[in-house]
Amino acid sequence: MPASPTTAIVREPGENLARGLTTAGLGPPDPRLALAQHRAYCDVLRESGLEVVVLPADPRHPDGCFVEDTAVILGEVAVITRPGDPSRRGEEEAVAAVLSRIRRLIHIPPPGRLDGGDVLQWGDRVYIGRSTRTNREGATQLAEIVSARGYAASEVPVDAGLHLKTGVTELGDGRLIATAAMAARFPSADVVTVPEDEAHAANCLRVGDRLLIPGGCPGVHRTLLELGYEVVVVEMSEFQKMDGGLTCLSLVC
Numbered sequence: 001m002p003a004s005p006t007t008a009i010v011r012e013p014g015e016n017l018a019r020g021l022t023t024a025g026l027g028p029p030d031p032r033l034a035l036a037q038h039r040a041y042c043d044v045l046r047e048s049g050l051e052v053v054v055l056p057a058d059p060r061h062p063d064g065c066f067v068e069d070t071a072v073i074l075g076e077v078a079v080i081t082r083p084g085d086p087s088r089r090g091e092e093e094a095v096a097a098v099l100s101r102i103r104r105l106i107h108i109p110p111p112g113r114l115d116g117g118d119v120l121q122w123g124d125r126v127y128i129g130r131s132t133r134t135n136r137e138g139a140t141q142l143a144e145i146v147s148a149r150g151y152a153a154s155e156v157p158v159d160a161g162l163h164l165k166t167g168v169t170e171l172g173d174g175r176l177i178a179t180a181a182m183a184a185r186f187p188s189a190d191v192v193t194v195p196e197d198e199a200h201a202a203n204c205l206r207v208g209d210r211l212l213i214p215g216g217c218p219g220v221h222r223t224l225l226e227l228g229y230e231v232v233v234v235e236m237s238e239f240q241k242m243d244g245g246l247t248c249l250s251l252v253c
Contacts (some may be wrong), residue, residue: 001019001171005050005207005252005253006049006050006188006253007051007052007053007102007251007253008043008045008052008053008250008252008253009043009057009063009067009098009251009253010038010045010052010054010098010249010251011054011057011058011095011249012035012054012056012065013034013057013065013239014057014058014064016060016062017029017031017034017059017065017242018031018240019060019062019108020063020222021063021085021242021243022062022241022242022243023085023162023243024243029239029241029242030196030238033122033238034065035237036240037110037234037236037237038065038239040234041234041236041249041250042054043223043236044192044232045207047176048122048208048232050207053098055095055098058091058094060090061087061090061172063086063087063088063242064091065239065249066117066239066242066244066249067091067248067251068116068117068165068247069083069088069091069117069133069163069248070091070095070096070116070251071092071096072114072119072142072143072237073103074121074126074146074252075101075149076104077105077106077145077149077253078099078104078105078106079097079105079106079108080092080096080099080102080103081094081108081114081115081116081131081138081146082103082107082109082112082113082114083113083114084134084135085133088160090205091211095251098195099251099253102149102253103253106140106145108124108138108142109120111135111137112135112137113134113138113140114133114134114138114139115134115197115228115250117133117162117163117165117166117247117248118131118139118163118164118165119134119164119165120156120169122137122170122176123174123209124150124151124152124198125151125152125153126143126146126152127154127155127164127251128142128152128155128156128164128202129155129156129163130155130156130159130166131162131163131164131225132162133162133163134158141186143155156185160181161179161182162177162243165247166202166203166245167179167182167199167204168182168183168185168186168191168202169204170206170231171192171204171211171224172211174190175189175191175239176190176192176205177191177192177193177194177202178191178194178202179193179194179199179229180193180194183244185222192220192224195220198217198218198219200214200240200245201214201220203245204246204247205247205250209243210228210231210232211224211230211231211232211234212232212234212246213231213232213234213246214235214240214245214246215233215234215235216237228244234246
C-alpha cells in the first residue's frame with residue numbers, strides 16, 4: 001500500500017444483504033439501516049481525506065459490499081483474489097475494472113482460494129490466514145507474489161472467526177489490536193487485546209491519523225483514547241450480522 005493512500009473503493013449493500021453468507025447468529029440485517037450505516041462510513045472516509053469510489057449494489061452478489069475480500073493491494077500491484085466461497089466469485093470483476101486504472105493486476109488462479117480479509121499487512125511482513133475461505137494453494141500463491149516484491153510472508157492458522165482480520169488488525173505505530181486467541185499468534189508484538197464481550201473491536205481501520213472503531217465497544221474506545229489515538233466510532237451493527245467489520249467494506253489504496 002502506498003505511504004499515503006488516496007482512494008477507497010466501496011460497494012453499496014443491496015436490498016438482498018440478508019441473503020448473504022453469515023455465521024454470526026445475530027438475526028437478519030435491516031437493508032435500509034445497513035445502507036445508512038454504509039453511507040455514514042463513506043462520509044468518515046471522505047472526511048479522513050480519501051476519494052471514495054462507490055460501486056452500485058449488485059443483485060447477483062448479496063455479499064458484494066464486503067469488497068476487501070476481492071483484492072489485496074501491494075504497492076503498485078493489486079492481487080485480484082479468487083473468493084473462497086463459490087457464491088462470491090464474480091464480485092471481483094467490477095473491483096478489478098476500477099483497480100486496473102490505477103494498479104497493475106495479478107490474479108489468483110484455481111485451485112487457489114483466497115479472501116482479502118485473510119491478509120494482514122504489517123510493516124514489511126504479510127500475514128496470510130489459513131481459514132475456511134483461504135486454502136493452502138491460495139496462501140502459497142500470495143506468498144510467492146509478496147516475496148517477489150520484498151515482503152516477508154507468514155501463514156497464520158485461523159481457528160475462530162471467519163477471517164484473519166476478524167481477530168486482528170493494525171492500529172498503526174507498530175501496534176496491533178486483537179482478540180486474546182489471535183494475540184497469542186503474535187507473541188512478540190505490541191498488542192491491544194480486546195475483551196471477549198467487545199471482540200468485534202478487533203477489526204479496526206486506520207485511515208491517516210484517524211482510527212475507525214465499531215460502535216458498542218466502550219472499554220476498547222477508552223483504552224485507545226488513553227493510548228493517544230484519534231478515535232472515530234462508526235456504527236456497524238447490520239454488517240456485524242453478516243460477519244462484516246470496518247476493513248471489510250473498503251479497499252484503501
